[in-house]
Amino acid sequence: MSIDRRISLITLGVDDVARSTAFYEKLGWAKSESSQAAITFIQLKGTVLGLFSRQSLADDAHVENTAKGFSGVTLAHNVTSKKGVDAVFKFAIACGATEVKKPEEVFWGGYSGYFADPDGHLWEIAFNPFFPMDAEGHVVLPE
Secondary structure (H helix, E strand, C coil), X not given: CCCCCCCCEEEEEECCHHHHHHHHHHCCCCECCCCECCEEEEECCCCEEEEEEHHHHHHHHCCXXXXXXXXXXXXXXXXXCHHHHHHHHXXXXXXXXXXXXXXXXXCCCCEEEEEECCCCCEEEEEECCCCCECCCCCECCCC
């Protein structure tokens, strides 16, 4: 049996679904009509982002809703230039994101910065000269 390698849906556990939805809408991401009061779905290129109550998400997975902090997970938005990183980062901050690390040259040869959404989920905005992007803006790993 062959299994496709993909991530179909990323769900973020949030304290206030309406507040988080408003933040992502400020970023220009549209809430799907499939959304409900308890969960927001945002269609991205090839992936859906879900915003769901942190407690409800923990209950669904049968795990404790433990204290917030660094979870060992970040989300990334890659762009095609350093100027692109600066522009996306500045826009996110203007939309209410919290600055975590200003964009800078990084040890692996790229340029990136981090911000946190209203619930502390970390987003990296990056230009990686070693990961080309296709015409639709998808990262294409070298073979």
